Amino acid sequence: MSETPSSNDPGQAGFCRVNTVARLEVPAGESLLEWLRDTADCVDVRKGCDTGHCGACAVLVDGVPVKSCSVLAQEAGARDVHTLAGLSLLDQPATQAVLAAAEQRQPFQCGYCMPAFMLAAIALLQDTPDPTDAQIRDAFAGLLCRCTGYLPIVDMVGLAARLLRGASPGGEGRTA
Amino acid sequence: MNYAGMPGWLRRACSGRVFTEDIYPEGCLHAAFVRSPHAHARIAGIRTPVEGMDGVVAVWTADDLPGHPRPIPCIIPLLNRDRSSRADPPRTLLARGKVRHHGEAVAMVVARSARIAQAAARRVEVVYEPLPQVTQADLALQPGAPRVWEDIPGNLCFDWETGDEAAVDAALQAAASVVEASIVNNRVVASPLETRSAIGWADPDTGQRILVTPSQGAHWTRDVIARDVLGWDPATLEVITPRVGGSFGMKIFIYPEQVLVLLAAQALGHAVKWVGSRTEAFLSDTHGRDHHTRVRLALDAAGNFLAIRTDTDANLGAFLSNYGPFNPTMCSTPVLPGAYRFGAMYSRVRGALTNTVPLDSYRGAGRPEANYVLERVIDIAALELNLDRAALRRRNLLAPEDLPYTTATGVRLTGGLFADNLERALRSIDYAGFPARRDESRAGNKLRGLGIANYLETNGGMALARLTQPDGISRESARICFHRDGRLRADVGTQSSGQGHRSSYAKILADYLHYDASAISVHQGRTDRLGQGMGTGGSKSLLSGSTALLQVADAVIQKAREWAAQAWRMPLEQVRWEAGRLRGGERCFSLRELAIMAVADLPEGTPHPFETEVCAAITEGTFANGCHACEIEIDPDTGVVDILAYVSVNDFGVIVSEDKVRSQVMGGSAQGIGQALLEDCRFDADSGRLLTTDFGRYHLPQAASIPDMDIVLNQGSAGANRLGIKGCGESGASAAPPAVMNAIQDALSTALGKRASAIQMPATPPAIWALLHAEGSGA
Numbered sequence: 001m002s003e004t005p006s007s008n009d010p011g012q013a014g015f016c017r018v019n020t021v022a023r024l025e026v027p028a029g030e031s032l033l034e035w036l037r038d039t040a041d042c043v044d045v046r047k048g049c050d051t052g053h054c055g056a057c058a059v060l061v062d063g064v065p066v067k068s069c070s071v072l073a074q075e076a077g078a079r080d081v082h083t084l085a086g087l088s089l090l091d092q093p094a095t096q097a098v099l100a101a102a103e104q105r106q107p108f109q110c111g112y113c114m115p116a117f118m119l120a121a122i123a124l125l126q127d128t129p130d131p132t133d134a135q136i137r138d139a140f141a142g143l144l145c146r147c148t149g150y151l152p153i154v155d156m157v158g159l160a161a162r163l164l165r166g167a168s169p170g171g172e173g174r175t176a
Numbered sequence: 177m178n179y180a181g182m183p184g185w186l187r188r189a190c191s192g193r194v195f196t197e198d199i200y201p202e203g204c205l206h207a208a209f210v211r212s213p214h215a216h217a218r219i220a221g222i223r224t225p226v227e228g229m230d231g232v233v234a235v236w237t238a239d240d241l242p243g244h245p246r247p248i249p250c251i252i253p254l255l256n257r258d259r260s261s262r263a264d265p266p267r268t269l270l271a272r273g274k275v276r277h278h279g280e281a282v283a284m285v286v287a288r289s290a291r292i293a294q295a296a297a298r299r300v301e302v303v304y305e306p307l308p309q310v311t312q313a314d315l316a317l318q319p320g321a322p323r324v325w326e327d328i329p330g331n332l333c334f335d336w337e338t339g340d341e342a343a344v345d346a347a348l349q350a351a352a353s354v355v356e357a358s359i360v361n362n363r364v365v366a367s368p369l370e371t372r373s374a375i376g377w378a379d380p381d382t383g384q385r386i387l388v389t390p391s392q393g394a395h396w397t398r399d400v401i402a403r404d405v406l407g408w409d410p411a412t413l414e415v416i417t418p419r420v421g422g423s424f425g426m427k428i429f430i431y432p433e434q435v436l437v438l439l440a441a442q443a444l445g446h447a448v449k450w451v452g453s454r455t456e457a458f459l460s461d462t463h464g465r466d467h468h469t470r471v472r473l474a475l476d477a478a479g480n481f482l483a484i485r486t487d488t489d490a491n492l493g494a495f496l497s498n499y500g501p502f503n504p505t506m507c508s509t510p511v512l513p514g515a516y517r518f519g520a521m522y523s524r525v526r527g528a529l530t531n532t533v534p535l536d537s538y539r540g541a542g543r544p545e546a547n548y549v550l551e552r553v554i555d556i557a558a559l560e561l562n563l564d565r566a567a568l569r570r571r572n573l574l575a576p577e578d579l580p581y582t583t584a585t586g587v588r589l590t591g592g593l594f595a596d597n598l599e600r601a602l603r604s605i606d607y608a609g610f611p612a613r614r615d616e617s618r619a620g621n622k623l624r625g626l627g628i629a630n631y632l633e634t635n636g637g638m639a640l641a642r643l644t645q646p647d648g649i650s651r652e653s654a655r656i657c658f659h660r661d662g663r664l665r666a667d668v669g670t671q672s673s674g675q676g677h678r679s680s681y682a683k684i685l686a687d688y689l690h691y692d693a694s695a696i697s698v699h700q701g702r703t704d705r706l707g708q709g710m711g712t713g714g715s716k717s718l719l720s721g722s723t724a725l726l727q728v729a730d731a732v733i734q735k736a737r738e739w740a741a742q743a744w745r746m747p748l749e750q751v752r753w754e755a756g757r758l759r760g761g762e763r764c765f766s767l768r769e770l771a772i773m774a775v776a777d778l779p780e781g782t783p784h785p786f787e788t789e790v791c792a793a794i795t796e797g798t799f800a801n802g803c804h805a806c807e808i809e810i811d812p813d814t815g816v817v818d819i820l821a822y823v824s825v826n827d828f829g830v831i832v833s834e835d836k837v838r839s840q841v842m843g844g845s846a847q848g849i850g851q852a853l854l855e856d857c858r859f860d861a862d863s864g865r866l867l868t869t870d871f872g873r874y875h876l877p878q879a880a881s882i883p884d885m886d887i888v889l890n891q892g893s894a895g896a897n898r899l900g901i902k903g904c905g906e907s908g909a910s911a912a913p914p915a916v917m918n919a920i921q922d923a924l925s926t927a928l929g930k931r932a933s934a935i936q937m938p939a940t941p942p943a944i945w946a947l948l949h950a951e952g953s954g955a
Contacts, residue, residue, distance in 0.1 A: 043198040048369045049454040053871030056369055109839060110674030112195070112369040112421035140879035144871065146369055146422050147674045149846030149908075150879040152839055 016076045018042065019086020026073040032066075033057045035073035036083065044085040044115050048144070055143035058116035059083050065116075065123045067142070084115035087122065093164055094125040101160035109147035116143050121157045129164050131157065177384065177414055177704040185447075186377075189388045189416045192701060196373040196390055196418055201447035204375070205233055207437055208293035208450070210283040210300045211459060212275035215531040215864025216309035216322065219273055222283060223301040231292035233444060235300065236436075237283045238272035242443045245269055248430050249404050250496035251644050254334050254505065257524070262334035265325045265529060267495035269405075269432040275304070276324055276494035277533050278865045279459025281432055286440050286448055309864035313491040313528035314468055324494055324529040331529045333492055336505050339522035339585065344474075347483035347520055351474035355557040360936040361545040363466035363491065363857040364850075365874060366538050368673070370421020371452040372461060374434045376441035385413045387438050390420040392428040393671050393711015394701045400430045400498070401438070413438075417701030420673035424847070425537035426461050427673065428713050429498045433460075458869040463857060464538020466491035467504055467545050471553045479563055481572045483520040484513060484584075486549060492527045493534030499640070500536050501527050506639050507714075508542030513584045514550050514632045515594040515801055516572040521584040531864050539847055540906040541714065543633055544913065551629040551914035555921055556933040565628060565918070566602055573598060573630065587634060591893040592801045593827040598630060601803040604823040604886055610807070618926070623810040624820075625923025628803060629914035635715040635903030636797030650716075650797075653708045654724035655789035656732050660775050662768040664689075664696045666725060669709020670717040671700050675905060676836045677717050683832060684722050684899070688729055689767050690756025708791055715903030718832060719895070720794050726898055727792040733758075735786045736770050743773075798895040798902035802826035804845070804911035806883075808919040812927065815945030817853055817920060819883040826907060827890050830900035837904050838887050844908025845885060850877040851909075852916040856938045913937060924948070 016026045018040050026035060033050075036042040036059065045068060048056030052070040059068045060082040087095050098121045108114045117140065124131055124139040131139070136157045140150065185201040188194055224235040236242075247266035254262040271282045283300050287293035308322035315321055316331040324331050348354050374389040385408070391397045394415040401415075402408040420427065433450050440448040452460070468489045474482040490504035499507075509523045558565040573594045574581050580590040602608075610626045617624035641650035655667040666685060670677060678698040686693035699705060710720060733753045741748040744760050751760040758765050765773070774785050807821040824841055831837055854875040858867045868874035894900030920939050924932035927948060935947055 043194075046369070047197070047451075048371075049871050051454065051870045051872055054369060054454075106676075106835065107839075108674075109676070109843060110368070110370065110420065110422040134880075137879040142878070144369065144876050144878065146367055146424070146847070146876065147843045148839055149842035149844075149877075149882050149885075151842045151882060151885060152835075154879060 014077050016073070016079060016081055018081045019083060020090065026077050028074060030073045032059070032068035032071045032073045032076050036068060042083045042085065044083050046112055046115060048112070055116050056113050058119050058143065060087070060119055060123060063123065063126065065120050084118050087119070094122050097125065097160040097164035098122050100163055101156045105152060105156040105159060107148065107152035107156040113143065113145045117145065117153050121160060124157065125161060125164055130161055186386065189418045190702060192418055192699065194418055195370055195421055196375060196388055197451045199375060199388060199418065201375060201377060201449070204447040204449050205286050205288060205444060206290040206293045206450070207440060207448050208285050208290065208297040209281045209433065210285070210297045210302065212271065212278060212280045212282055213865070214275055214304050214306050215278045215311065216307040217275050217304035218307060219271065219275060219282065220303040220305050224283065225301065226285065226296040226299050229296055231288040232285060232296045233288065234286045234440065235283060238268060238270040241269065241439060243406060243439055245405050245435060245439065246407065248432065249400065249498070250500055251498055252500065252502045253643060254336060254501045256335050257337045262501060262527070263328045265328060265495045269435055277531050279533060280494070281460070284436050284440065286444065290451070309531040311530050311532050311859040311864045313466065313489040313530060316528040316530045317489060317526055324531055328529060333496070333527040333529050334501055335526050337522070337524045338509050340520050341522045343520035344483040344485045344522040347474045348472055348485065351482050352477040353475045353561055355473045355475070355553060355560055357471050357553050357556045357933060359469045359471055359549045359552050361465040361467040361469070361548055362851060362855070362937045364464045364538060364855045365458055365857060366424040366426035366461060366464060367457070367876060368422025368424060368426065371454060371457045372427065372431060372433065373451040374437045375447055375449045376437035377447040378442045378445070380445060385438060385442065386416065387413065387434060388416045388418060389434050390423070390427055391415070391417045391671060392423050392673065392713055393669065393709055394703050395669055395709035396711050397430060397434070398703045401435055405435050414704045417671055420671065423673035424539045425464065425541055425713060428711065429462055429536055431460065454871065455869045458874065459866060460533060462497045462534050462536035464535060465545060466535055469549050471549050473553045473557055475557065479568055479571050481516055481518050484518060484550070486512065486523045488523065488525045490525055490527050491530055491532065491535055493530060493532045495534055497534035497536035500534055502640065502643070503537055503542040504545065506643065508546045510585045510587050510634055510639065511543050511632050512546045512550060514547065514630060515574050515589065515592060517574060517578070518584040532859070537713065539844060539909040543906065544910040547631045547910040548914050552917060555918040559921065559925055559930055559933055566598070566607060569598055569628070569630060570595065589799055590896060592799055593890050593893050594630065594801055597801065597803040597825045597827060597890055600888055600890060601628060601805040601823050601825045604825070604888065605805040605807060605821060617809055621812065623812055623923040623926055624807065625919040625921070626805065626807045627915045627917065627919025627922055628805045629911050629918055630803045631801060631907060631911040633715065633800040633903060633907055633910060634797055635800060636719055636794055637710065637714050637716045638797040640714065650710070650720065650794040651791050652710050652720035652724040652794060653706055653789065653791045654721070654728045655706050656728050657787040658771040658784045660772070662695065662772040664691060665699065666696065667699045667702060667706045668721045668725060669706055669711065670721040671712045675717065675840065676833065677721060680718060680833045680836060681721055681725055685725055685729060688726060691768060695768065707789060715800065715905040718901055719798055719897055719903060722899055722901070723794050723897060724790060724792040728788050728790040731788040731790055732786050733767070735788060736767060739774050739785050740770060796896040798829065798897070800826065800828055800902045800904055800907050802890070802907060802911065804915035806915045806919050808916065808923060810920065810923045810944060812948055815941035815943070815948065817939065817944065819849070819916070822883045823886045824908070824911065825888040825890050826904065827893050827902070828904045829891070829893060829895040829902040831889055831891065832899065832901060834889065837889065840905045841887050841908050842885055844906060845912040846877050846882050848909045848912025849882065849916055852913045852937050852939060854938055854940065856940060920944070
């Protein structure tokens with residue numbers, strides 16, 4: 001997440017930067033999920049279970065996928081939080097590759113879990129641009145999809161990885 | 177409803193692009209429910225000290241609900257073996273006098289925020305006097321079991337039969353072999369990731385009532401709630417179904433919360449919203465399956481199937497959901513003989529009332545249960561009689577020369593690639609090479625098994641229509657209208673919850689009308705846009721939706737011809753629709769060009785002269801069929817099952833959208849794998865409380881546990897409809913459980929011999945380990 005503006009400013013501990021632009025005061029006692037949906041208007045963050053098992057509420061906190069139902073909003077103080085809607089504004093190769101692959105493959109059905117899987121895929125490809133099938137499935141541990149049987153989503157990440165390598169000068173340039 | 181005059185939140189709902197929970201009406205109030213912590217208890221008193229609490233607007237119990245609502249009906253008529261009618265316990269919106277399952281709603285609190293409503297609901301004091309409870313069907317039917325309803329003896333809601341008992345019993349007597357087994361179709365929770373939710377509103381200016389809610393058909397939801405429960409003219413209620421986050425049958429049905437937010441909205445003059453939590457979903461969504469079946473299969477000395485008999489105890493829950501009794505009976509037994517030659521069949525089903533949330537259709541609705549019983553008893557027969565499983569199936573499957581064939585249950589099969597599906601699956605899984613692979617696994621201290629399972633589906637909603645429609649005919653509605661720039665808008669009465677119907681419909685219309693697909697928009701979930709609609713269920717949407725859309729497209733072409741004949745001053749018969757163009761004399765136009773011309777001189781707002789709505793009859797159902805095969809390995813030290821290979825061969829007729837069909841097979845198979853290996857609904861034996869109330873205790877398959885799938889679309893047998901299609905959405909849920917469980921039996925048989933057939937779903941690691949290490953197992 002090196003492209004993301006840093007917000008590690010100790011004076012900003014009680015504030016959280018959401019989707020690059022908004023810097024909002026975080027309250028005490030609310031989960032990050034509740035705060036993102038109810039106050040920060042991030043309705044692309046989904047509430048699937050509230051117990052940390054389905055992962056539909058995943059967001060990126062300083063680039064790392066986090067289940068927002070299971071952390072307090074205050075824990076995101078002085079950090080960058082990204083939801084899928086905000087990430088798509090960024091010109092990052094992994095993000096662009098995942099968005100392009102999703103557009104091409106249309107791997108989701110109902111789409112309720114979509115933001116979480118997209119964020120997990122982006123985070124995976126940032127660190128591991130050439131993941132194995134097992135690494136992709138591992139990156140989805142703790143995320144539930146009830147519609148697709150996961151296979152189209154795993155396939156989409158494979159395509160995104162190929163697009164990423166083809167697109168970035170440092171990649172292997174291997175194409176599908 | 178006038179779209180331009182709608183509040184913004186309602187326009188968002190009508191867009192179909194957002195989930196109900198993401199819609200926030202201005203000034204919206206929020207509902208929360210007080211739910212019973214007991215499976216069975218008398219309500220001795222309810223105190224609602226929250227009425228003066230800051231932010232609390234209203235509290236209702238069953239005794240003070242406005243509007244005298246009637247119980248939510250079960251719409252399935254059913255006659256017992258003695259020709260009397262089934263019992264009909266009333267499903268009231270809130271519990272009155274007694275609670276009959278853990279999670280039953282007792283009171284509703286409405287407040288200015290969801291959090292206040294939930295906090296207030298926790299402070300409502302209900303005095304319960306717990307009563308003895310029963311949650312299992314077989315126990316509920318035993319003499320002396322606690323009674324769920326005082327006036328329903330033995331908790332027996334119905335005792336139903338079909339088939340020829342005398343012929344079957346004679347065949348069982350005379351058979352060379354009779355194979356008997358007890359088969360459990362375990363109770364599962366549909367668990368779409370979007371929970372149920374609802375927003376009620378009554379427009380203060382017009383009096384129009386609105387319900388925004390995820391459903392599988394807005395029209396049916398409107399009709400049952402308005403006509404049957406509230407006694408309203410259905411025209412006074414519009415139901416809008418926005419985007420739906422998965423449904424799997426469970427969201428077909430009418431639930432108390434949908435009616436209660438409407439009543440509250442009407443009484444309070446504000447929109448009222450409820451979004452269920454995951455725990456509420458486990459406690460109040462209809463559950464699926466939960467059938468316990470004793471099956472007997474009669475074979476002659478050569479291995480020909482003679483007859484099959486099933487005796488099933490089906491759990492219905494504490495009251496009947498809308499289709500409840502349909503799933504284990506008329507929706508299930510027609511496919512019990514599968515695509516095999518059987519001389520006779522007989523099924524008896526006892527429907528038991530228990531202290532659990534009601535059960536109803538879950539992906540397949542009785543057909544997966546029947547396919548499971550049949551395909552399991554075939555493998556148990558092969559194990560007991562030392563027969564080859566593939567050869568046993570091959571011997572009894574219908575061959576092309578047998579068609580058309582009327583099965584022992586009266587299903588008339590006119591086409592189907594039954595035998596070919598099996599052979600392709602066997603080749604793809606390398607059935608012949610399996611013994612060598614089994615030996616390899618054995619050398620690594622692993623138990624390897626291969627399972628095969630055929631499946632047969634009945635799709636089209638025909639059985640349901642016979643029971644519930646006045647003339648017994650399945651129908652669907654569609655409307656086509658045109659914007660001034662020629663863009664085409666289609667409305668259809670089916671309801672997608674992720675299947676992608678809209679793009680398939682757009683493709684069908686684009687091909688048929690020679691229209692640019694990007695100029696076609698397809699809409700659903702709007703009672704204000706379309707008079708009727710049957711909704712989605714039973715893998716019928718592409719069939720019923722396309723039938724309606726093609727019929728309305730024909731009507732539009734006819735109107736376009738009539739308009740052109742008048743405009744061009746020529747007889748109608750000289751205006752022809754040929755190769756996607758309307759031609760008359762030297763003139764030749766596309767439908768879109770004509771649609772633009774037809775309104776060029778008309779004032780803005782005039783209905784388009786080609787606009788048409790039809791209600792089409794669906795005259796023929798479809799019979800999807802196929803064969804799944806899988807290979808698994810069991811670690812005997814842990815009981816963990818690893819699926820190594822998975823093959824799915826399917827006869828879905830003509831394919832419209834291949835990616836979407838494959839995705840349906842993968843998703844349905846993943847649910848079937850979940851039912852076979854993981855999904856386990858458990859109740860506390862002492863209290864009857866549901867123990868599995870979150871995803872930490874009720875496990876769904878994750879990405880790592882679903883194998884890659886070799887999916888074959890075996891075309892060559894068209895469905896009996898204009899496109900030649902067959903239903904596909906539920907097939908995976910029918911085929912995967914027996915394929916996986918047959919593979920597990922096969923693997924266990926190397927250690928346990930014939931006792932391996934005792935394995936039941938869900939075959940969790942502890943269950944497998946316990947069977948392997950039971951006294952005398954020799955493992």
